[in-house]
Amino acid sequence: MQLPPFQSAKVLVAGDLMLDRYWHGPAARISPEAPVPVVRVSGSDERLGGAGNVALNLAALGVGVCLLGYCGADEAGDAVARLAAAAGVECRLLRQPRLPTITKLRVISRQQQLIRLDFEESFREVDPAPLVGELRARLAGVQVVVLSDYGKGTLSEVAALIEACRAADRPVLVDPKGADFSRYRHATLLTPNLSEFEAIVGACADQGQIEEKGRRLMEDLCLEALLITRGEHGMSLLRSEAPALHLPAHAREVFDVTGAGDTVISVLAAGLAAGAALPDAVALANLAAGVVVGKLGTAAVSVEELEYAVSGTKAHRRGAVDMESLLRLRDLARREGERIVLTNGCFDILHPGHIHYLQQARALGDRLVVLVNDDASVRRLKGQGRPINPLSHRMAMLAALECVDWVVPFAEDTPREAICRILPDILVKGGDYRSIEAIAGHDCVQAHGGEVRLLDFVEGHSTTQLIESIRNT
Numbered sequence: 001m002q003l004p005p006f007q008s009a010k011v012l013v014a015g016d017l018m019l020d021r022y023w024h025g026p027a028a029r030i031s032p033e034a035p036v037p038v039v040r041v042s043g044s045d046e047r048l049g050g051a052g053n054v055a056l057n058l059a060a061l062g063v064g065v066c067l068l069g070y071c072g073a074d075e076a077g078d079a080v081a082r083l084a085a086a087a088g089v090e091c092r093l094l095r096q097p098r099l100p101t102i103t104k105l106r107v108i109s110r111q112q113q114l115i116r117l118d119f120e121e122s123f124r125e126v127d128p129a130p131l132v133g134e135l136r137a138r139l140a141g142v143q144v145v146v147l148s149d150y151g152k153g154t155l156s157e158v159a160a161l162i163e164a165c166r167a168a169d170r171p172v173l174v175d176p177k178g179a180d181f182s183r184y185r186h187a188t189l190l191t192p193n194l195s196e197f198e199a200i201v202g203a204c205a206d207q208g209q210i211e212e213k214g215r216r217l218m219e220d221l222c223l224e225a226l227l228i229t230r231g232e233h234g235m236s237l238l239r240s241e242a243p244a245l246h247l248p249a250h251a252r253e254v255f256d257v258t259g260a261g262d263t264v265i266s267v268l269a270a271g272l273a274a275g276a277a278l279p280d281a282v283a284l285a286n287l288a289a290g291v292v293v294g295k296l297g298t299a300a301v302s303v304e305e306l307e308y309a310v311s312g313t314k315a316h317r318r319g320a321v322d323m324e325s326l327l328r329l330r331d332l333a334r335r336e337g338e339r340i341v342l343t344n345g346c347f348d349i350l351h352p353g354h355i356h357y358l359q360q361a362r363a364l365g366d367r368l369v370v371l372v373n374d375d376a377s378v379r380r381l382k383g384q385g386r387p388i389n390p391l392s393h394r395m396a397m398l399a400a401l402e403c404v405d406w407v408v409p410f411a412e413d414t415p416r417e418a419i420c421r422i423l424p425d426i427l428v429k430g431g432d433y434r435s436i437e438a439i440a441g442h443d444c445v446q447a448h449g450g451e452v453r454l455l456d457f458v459e460g461h462s463t464t465q466l467i468e469s470i471r472n473t
Contacts, residue, residue, distance in 0.1 A: 002310075003284070003303065003306060003307060003310065004270075004271055004274035004275055004276040004280075004281075005274050005275070006061040006062045006063050006270050006274050006303070007062040007063075008274055008275075009063045009064065009143060009144075009270055009273035009274040010063065010064040010065075010066075010141060010142045010143055010273060011058050011063055011064070011065055011066075011142055011143065011144045011145070011146060011266075011269050011270065011273050012065075012066045012068065012135065012138055012139065012142040012144075012145045012146070013051050013054050013055045013058065013065060013066070013067050013068070013145075013146045013148060014051065014067075014068040014069060014131065014135055014145070014146070014147055014148070014154070014155070014161060015050060015051030015054070015068075015069055015146070015147055015148030015149055015150065015154055015155055015175075016050045016051055016069065016070075016102065016123075016148060016149065016150035016151070016152040016153070016154045016155070017048075017049075017050055017051050017052050017067075017069035017070065017071050017080055017093070017101070017102065017154070018048075018049035018050035018051075018052060018053075018101075018102045018103065018104060018150070018152075019046060019047075019048070019049060019052075019076045019079055019080050019083075019101055019102070019103045019104070020046065020047045020048070020049035020053075020103075020104050020106070021044065021045075021046045021103060021104070021105045021106070022044060022045050022046070022047075022105075022106050022107075022108055023039070023041045023043075023044050023105065023106070023107050023108065024041070024042060024043040024044065024045075024108045024109070025039045025040045025041040025042040025043065025108075025109060026039070026040055026042070026109060026110070027039045027040075027109040027110070027114065028040075037109065037114060039107055039109050039114065041107075046079055046083065047083065048080065048083050048084060048087070049104060050069075050102070050148060050150050050152075050262075051067065051069050051146075051148035051150075051154075052067065052069075052080060052083070052084065052089075053262040053266075053300075054146055054148050054175075054262045054265060054266045054269075055067040055084065055087070055089045055091075055266075056083075056087050056089070056300045057262060057263050057266035057267065057270075057288075057300045057301060058089075058266045058269065058270055059087045059088050059089050059300075060087075060300035060301060060302055060303075061266075061267070061270050061301070061302075061303055061306070062303065063270045063273065063274075064090075064142075065088075065089045065090060066089075066090045066091075066092065066138050066141070066142065067084055067089050067090065067091045067092065068092050068094070068131060068134050068135060068138075069093065069094070069131075069154050070093070070094050070095075070096055070099070070123045070126060070131075070153075070154050071093050071094075071095055071096070071101040071102075072095065072096055072097070072099050072100040072101040073095045073096065073097040074100055074101055076100065076101035076103045076119075077093065077095055077101040079101075080093065080101060081093055092134055092138075094126075094130055094131060094134070096123065096126060099121050099123060099126075100119055100120065100121060101119075102118075102119070102120040102152055103118070103119040103120070104116055104117070104118050104119075105117040105118075105119070120152065122152060122153040123152055123153035123154050123156075124153030124156045125153070126153065126156075128156060128157035128160065131154070131157075131161075132157065132160050132161060132164060135161055135164055135165075136164045136168075139164065139165065139168040139170050140168070142170065142273070143170070143171075143272070143273040144170065144171050144172075144173065144269045144272050144273040145161075145165045145170050145171070145172045145173070146172075146173050146174075146175070146265055146266070146269045147161060147162070147172060147173070147174045147175070147187075148175050148262070148265070149174065149175060149176055149177040149178075150177055151177040151178055158174070158183050158184060159183060159185070162174075162184065162185075162186055162187050163186070166186055171188040171189070171272060172187050172188050173187070173188060173189050173190075173191065173265055173268060173269055173272075174187045174189070174190050174191070175190075175191050175192075175261055175262070175265045176190050176191070176192050176196060177196070179199055179200065181200050181217070181221060182220075182221065184221060184223075185221045185222055186221075186222050186223075187221070187223060188223070188224050188225065189223065189224060189225040189226065189227060189268075189278075190221075190223060190226055190227070191227045191228075191229065191261065191264060191265050191268070192226075192228060192229075193228070193229045193230070193231070193261060194210075194228060194229065194230045194231065194233075197210075197213075197214070197217075197228050200217065201213040201214070201216070201217055207236070207246065210228060210236055211236070211238060211244045214226050214228060214236070214238045214244075215238055218238060218240065224239070224240060225237065225238065225239045225240070225278060226238045227264075227268070227282060227285075229260075229261065229264055229289070230249075231249070232249050233248075233249060234246065234247045234248040234249040234286060235247050235249075235264070235282070235285075235286055235289075237278070237279065237282045239278065245279055245282065247282065247283060247286045249286075249289075249290060260289050260292050263285070263288050263289055263291075263292040263300075263301055264285045264286075264288065264289050265285070267281070267284050267285040267288040267301065267306070268281050268282060268284075268285040271284050271285070284306065284310070287306065287309040287310060288301045288305075288306055288309070290309065291305050291306070291309055302328050304325065304328050304329060304332065305328065305332060308332045318399070318404075318405050318406065319399040319406070319407065320395045320396065320399045320406075320407045320408075321406050321407070321408060322408070323408055323418065323421065326369065326406055326408050326422065327421070327422070329406060330367075330369075330422065333366065333367050338365070338366035338367055339364075339365035339366050339367070339425040339426065340365060340366075340367050340369060340422070340424045340425050340426070341361050341362065341364050341365035341367065341368045341369070341424060341425065341426045341427075341428055342368075342369040342370075342371065342419065342422060342424035342426070342427055342428065343357075343358070343361050343368070343369075343370055343371070343427070343428040343429060344370065344371035344372070344373075344410075344415040344418075344419070344429075344440075345370075345371075345372070345373070346372070346373045346378045346381065346382065346386075346387060346394075347370070347372055347394050347397075347398055348378065348382075348386060348387040348388050348389055348394065349388055349389065350397050350398075355401070355403075357430055357455060358370070358398075358401060358403050358404060359403045360428075360455050360456070361403075361428040361455065362403035362404070362405075364426050364428065364453065365425060365426055367405045367406070368403060368404050368405050368406075369405065369406045369407075369408065369422065369424060370398050370404050370406070370407050370408070371408055371409075371410050371415045371418050371419070372391065372394055372395055372398065372407060372408070372409050372410070373409075373410065373415075374391050374409050374410065374411045375387055375390055375391050376411065377410070377411055377412065377413055380413060381413070391409055395407045395409065414440040414441075415440055415441060416440040416441045416444070418441075419440065419441030419444060419445065420441055420444035423444060423445060423448050423450065424445060424450060425450050425451065426450060426451045426452075426453060427439065427441060427442060427445045427450060427451070427452045427453070428452075428453050428454075428455055429452075429453075429454060429455070430454070430455055430456075433454055436452045436454065439452060439454075
């Protein structure tokens with residue numbers, strides 16, 4: 001299976017917008033006021049939730065996204081707009097001065113959620129006409145529409161939205177909520193989880209009953225397809241006039257199921273909008289779900305992660321990459337139990353000493369990262385006239401070596417900042433260093449349980465000596 005051309009796809013997402021906030025910190029003692037842990041908050045972050053997380057997942061795949069929904073005229077609403085813009089999502093917020101932006105605050109300690117605080121009021125009484133009008137105005141520019149219903153009132157008139165999509169001949173995928181699925185009649189496809197599905201059709205003793213009751217529901221609601229997500233049992237796709245498709249789960253470790261349904265419907269929509277057949281788009285969504293449940297909180301799946309999941313092997317992308325791509329690739333490799341080795345240098349003119357040293361470094365682990373000084377930092381370190389080879393040439397030569405997996409540039413005088421972001425399992429430098437304490441970034445690596453190694457210095461090989469030799473001939 002190959003990934004479809006996501007960059008050519010455009011999807012409209014309408015639904016309940018939320019702001020997910022996380023406060024992090026250690027909980028080292030119990031409160032004297034009540035038997036509850038005391039968390040000393042040391043960090044925080046915020047993410048788009050609800051329909052916003054669907055849009056975020058789509059944007060992470062390179063899909064063009066338009067996001068419609070309600071939020072308050074408040075600071076949390078400003079945060080929603082800011083996060084959407086930062087992700088490259090076109091955002092049309094219908095702001096309501098008398099209602100707050102739906103916000104969920106989670107307190108996290110040692111990667112465990114201790115409590116969640118919800119700040120919300122229903123948008124059910126808001127006039128739906130402006131939302132329906134906004135959706136109609138944008139249908140011509142998209143291939144697929146996603147309606148993300150969290151029961152917060154944004155989709156109180158969902159039938160009018162479905163009718164508008166069908167009139168424009170646009171597939172409409174619905175992530176449903178509540179005990180009345182008749183509201184979603186004539187949708188193209190629904191994506192309930194098993195408990196939501198059974199709340200409508202009754203308990204299902206086996207796969208056969210899921211098929212039987214699912215097909216009856218499709219007929220009652222005039223649906224073209226039904227995708228039931230079943231947790232550790234994978235997912236089941238039912239289509240009119242086609243056999244059922246049952247896909248096994250792919251998660252190796254379930255860390256947090258928050259937002260998994262958003263990932264499923266977003267990857268499904270992205271695949272369909274990019275021209276994939278429905279079974280292939282469902283297979284991609286199933287793989288993506290296996291990735292996202294291994295992350296904390298609402299999270300998007302990257303193209304690299306999806307490619308990695310599709311390949312089913314450790315043969316993911318190598319070569320010259322930027323820092324953000326490297327961090328994603330590092331996480332993928334670690335998920336497979338691979339050890340990351342890192343070294344750095346100018347590598348102006350590659351010589352046998354470099355090759356021997358890099359081969360030694362690679363032998364210490366499964367992936368070798370090489371940080372390379374950019375041209376300006378080489379001049380500061382080595383003086384005018386250096387580097388001999390520009391950064392692009394130096395990176396290309398290093399990336400061509402079989403022992404090197406990823407090459408990343410850095411601009412600072414030392415690589416400490418980059419090393420402290422990457423946090424390799426093993427940090428390596430040549431034997432021309434006298435002590436580990438002299439190696440930039442050693443403290444970060446050791447503080448996170450990594451190792452720092454000094455490798456043997458290869459006598460008789462030096463870029464500076466090589467350049468002097470050439471000049472003197």
